[in-house]
Amino acid sequence: MSLVFYTNPMSRGRIIRWMLEETGAPYETRFLRYGDEMNSAAYAAVNPMQKVPAIVHNGQVVTECGAICLYLADAFPEAGLAPPLAGRAGYYRWMMFAAGPWEQANVNAALGVQVTPEQSRMVGYGTFERALDVLLSLVPETGYMLGGKFSALDVYAGSHIGWATQFGSIPATPRIAAYLDRIQSRPAARRAAELDDAAIPEYGPAA
Structure with a gap:
């Protein structure tokens, strides 16, 4: 299983970080700085809108926060994040x-x-x-x-x-x-906030 999370710690990606932590699934984080990194051709191949967040799960790309939350709830049903x-x-x-x-x-x-x-x-x-x-x-x-x-x-x-x-x-x-x-x-919300807050000095807009 491969799950890659593209984000910036001062973005809507904080929502998806929390959601990922709630699922309990292992994932890889790839931080993107605003500017050249987010606007690169390499990232445009993931999300042509050139914004974060995005995830790539087993080769499938999902963008837009609401869609990612819905997708993750279904992809990891054992977490119980969606109703029947x-x-x-x-x-x-x-x-x-x-x-x-x-x-x-x-x-x-x-x-x-x-x-x-x-x-x-x-x-x-x-x-x-x-x-x-x-x-x-x-x-x-x-x-x-x-x-x-x-x-x-x-x-x-x-x-x-x-x-x-x-x-x-x-x-x-x-x-x-x-x-x-x-x-x-x-606990998942706290973990997510700690992870993103720790990354702000390096990847935030002022970095």
């Missing part, structure tokens, strides 16, 4: 919501893009406020997004919530803080 097939409606629905409408809304807001009421019919999220309300509705009082069992949805959507809280676009309410503590205190 019959119970995946909400799992797929909210993974794609976080990957699409929420990320678009959050990035546009961060960039200062003002969407008019007329334009709201064209964008995939309507309004930032609507997308935020939907995202926050996923945060449970207890347990995890799909109930009592942690899943890849908590890794992916939970990472978005963690970042948005850190940068102030989501309020750090007691319910959100408690949920983030539950997921971020997991």
